[in-house]
Amino acid sequence: MIVFTEIAALKAHLRTERFAAAHEGKVLQVGFVPTMGYLHEGHASLLRYARKNNDLVVLSIFVNPIQFGPNEDFDRYPRDPDKDKHLAEREGVDVIFLPSVEEMYPQPTKTIVRVEELTERLCGAARPGHFDGVTTVVSKLLHIVSPNRAYFGQKDAQQAAVVAQMVNDLNMDVEIVPCPIVREEDGLALSSRNVYLEPEQRQAALVLSRSLRDAEQTVRENDQITAGEIFRQITRSIALEPAAQIDYVEISYFPSLIALPDSMSVKDAEGDILIAVAVKFGATRLIDNIILAKEVS
Known part of the structure; x- marks a missing residue:
């Protein structure tokens, strides 16, 4: 080398x-x-x-x-x-x-x-x-x-x-x-910024992968769910964690990043869907996402 x-x-x-x-x-x-x-x-x-x-x-x-x-x-x-x-x-x-x-x-x-x-x-x-x-x-x-x-x-x-x-x-x-994203065994996406997290914040940050995973499961069970409903589910889930300060929750086409209308159901989306979040824990801002391929819906 x-x-x-x-x-x-x-x-x-x-x-x-x-x-x-x-x-x-x-x-x-x-x-x-x-x-x-x-x-x-x-x-x-x-x-x-x-x-x-x-x-x-x-x-x-x-x-x-x-x-x-x-x-x-x-x-x-x-x-x-x-x-x-x-x-x-x-x-x-x-x-x-x-x-x-x-x-x-x-x-x-x-x-x-x-x-x-x-x-x-x-x-x-x-x-x-x-x-x-x-x-x-x-x-x-x-x-x-x-x-x-x-x-x-x-x-x-x-x-x-x-x-x-x-x-x-x-x-x-x-x-x-x-x-693909690489995660810790508990689901936290690997990031160089994870080193900034205090132990309590590190535990709190698991809400990111958990809320995304739950949203993916909801879509699998109900492809009539709308982008607005997915947004509200994820937002509610993250908001239950006191240490989390939401920067954004976004549902968009990938890779165009054009936002899905709130009223559009996953079934009607033409293409892959990116569900992305950015959340602060103290001074540390973390991002995470999942991509729902069209065949998932």
Whole structure:
């Protein structure tokens, strides 16, 4: 495993690897997993998908300042590069890209990559400018690495949809591969921000997966249920937890993220349905979701 901190050195290494493969009559398949570090088993699952389907696996670790708002947790976002390297080596990563902020943004950036409409709801409504920062840095990373495939966790379903839209709109030659949410045994979706939770908040946060799971079961039992009824069921369930402060509960088509009308029944929905929640426990904001494939309804 090789660690690079400079863009030019990483590009040179990947050119060399591709040239060597071409010399042997092969096309090097590169899998890429972009992260902000503080890796957990959710990230490890992405690396395993990449390892299984590619010749070379690149992992980036970069806490991207331009996707954080002025009152968000950039300075205290958890970081542990040594632990990250150990997990990456365990999962067979070939290359780690670990740049500094100065390497990625040597001067104030004057170019912003923006995806319209998909970024205006869900987390985009609560975090203005967040997805501009995400799409800008992901665009930079995809141009630096030039992977065949890039892997994103479905826990942030909106991010996966936004990145896929960007790649499609800009004709980027990369396949975006969404991967399933990884959860703790008790159902809590893995997140680097879980480390912020106090023990009582950690227990309270189980209301997220429980309310989503109950909603999914309700839909399985009654496909006439409307989006508004699902919304009210989930909202009531979360509101019963005193430590939970709801940011949003949203029911929308996926991946378009167009909201379902409150009166529309699941049976009448044409396409997959995303049920997404964002809830604060103290100062920690957690997201979770489920996707109801059309065949479920």
